[in-house]
Amino acid sequence: MSLADPGSVALAPTDSAASLGRQAGPATQRPPYQPVASTALLTDRYELTMLQAALADGTADRHCLFEVFTRRLPPGRRYGVLAGTGRVLEALSSFRFGTEELDWLHAQSVVDDRTLEYLAGYRFTGTVSGYAEGEVFFPQSPVMSVEGTFAEAVLLETLVLSILNYDSAVASAASRMTSAAVERPCLEMGARRAHEQAAVAAARAAVVGGFAGTSNLEAGRRYGLATIGTAAHAFTLLHDDEEAAFASQVASLGPGTTLLVDTYDVRRGVQNAVRAAGGRLGAVRLDSGDLGVLAVEVRRQLDSLGAHDTKITVTSDLDEYAIASLAAAPVDSYGVGTSLVTGSGAPTCGMVYKLVARADSSGVLQPVAKASTAKTSTGGRKVAARRYDVDGRAVEEVVVTGADLAVREWEADDGDLRPLQVPLVVDGAVDSRWVGSYGVQNAALRHREARAELPRGARRLSAGDPAIPTVVRTLP
Secondary structure, three states: OOOOOOOOOOOOOOOOOHHHOOOOOOOOOOOOOOOOOOOOOOOOHHHHHHHHHHHHHOOOOOEEEEEEEEOOOOOOOOOEEOOOHHHHHHHHHOOOOOHHHHHHHHHOOOOOHHHHHHHHOOOOOOEEEEEOOOOEEOOOOOOEEEEEEHHHHHOOHHHHHHHHHHHHHHHHHHHHHHHHHOOOOEEEOOHHHOOHHHHHHHHHHHHHOOOOEEOOHHHHHHHOOOEOOOOOHHHHHHOOOHHHHHHHHHHHHOOOOEEEOOOOOHHHHHHHHHHHHOOOOOEEEEOOOOHHHHHHHHHHHHHHOOOOOOEEEEOOOOOHHHHHHOOOOOOOEEEEOHHHHOHHHOOOOOEEEEEEEEEOOOOOEEEOOOOOOOOOOOOOOOEEEEEEOOOOOEEEEEEEEEOHHHHHHOOOOOOOEEEOEEEEEEOOEEOHHHOHHHHHHHHHHHHHHHHHOOOHHHHOOOOOOOOOOEEEEEEO
16 A cells, blocks of 8 residues: 655646736746655654754664553543554655755754765665554543654654644544534534644544544545535525526536525525435535524425425534534534534644663663653553443553563453553554555444443433543552
């Protein structure tokens, strides 16, 4: 499976000076923008300056183990959802320092010539393991471990965190929304509320968290997601009247389309919509007003007109609380934008990438840990498992640490524990199960199963502690 650069995008051929409102001519003509394919500069400067110093003092080749985890969940959240793992692996395949990157680093005097020479041949040859994408996580969960030389692993810190923190925030919000919606589908439509590339990532993460589709075509193309969308208020306003707009849309898209009925008067809009589709209208969309009250009135009106199979979808600044408040309303699906792509109040997961073990002068891996107040971490290799009760409900997260060899060889000692970590990269080779459209499907399935295993109270939207406690077990 090929690993496409998730950061690549090319403007369409029509993106010319003339299309931007200027007269095309010799002074304004330019070729379409072709972004650099490399992901290597999606990082912070100090990753490279640390590398320079380590190359100089001889520690760059020390075997190291870095770990990604969060110290706490956002306030009020009972669990997090890991997303972005597949994007990390895709970005890893493009983490290369080409001529353009090296020339720029040299021109800016970021690092010395020896470091540039190392970067020119950079390839990650280490190992990455972690929770399967879509898995739920809790404070201290070791969601990803990156193992290799210091030089290889330290350069990935910023890229890994920028992807996992954002994607997991969106997926965590999406999970709360789809949980509140129960069996009614949620549709992602937040592209216009995010950076154009963040919008693609958000659509992917939303599907991991249970969303049924997205309005974003690039996300659909890149990850095989179902795409949705018909018309906005502008299409209705374009025409002389609502009847003409609806007739045009039905003629173009068929009677099974969704008609937006609140541009003018909702009741009249429903009448016009049913008339335009000949009683076979697929759905109507409500985008303003008191959605709960309107949904009841519209459902009654549709039934009175014989449109019993016509569905109702609602949009308009929805979040998990608004979705929950509509549980008793005759709504068939929800369209969510702003709250979803901004993490619904928690735009990051607070994940960190910490060195937890490194080889000493004799080559033996030793645990290391930061001891700063309020930012402590536990050194050493870790493996994780989840414990279940007799009903198959999760009761605790078990994180095992201790002597490196003992942790490496540890296996779940009873049938109540499910190991959580899977191999993602082995000796530099990416496991293709986690990338591309297949990776998204796997992640969405893993999330459905993992969320179903949580205690029933885990789905409550009220503030509370993590759904299950994290227990650290130290081996001798």
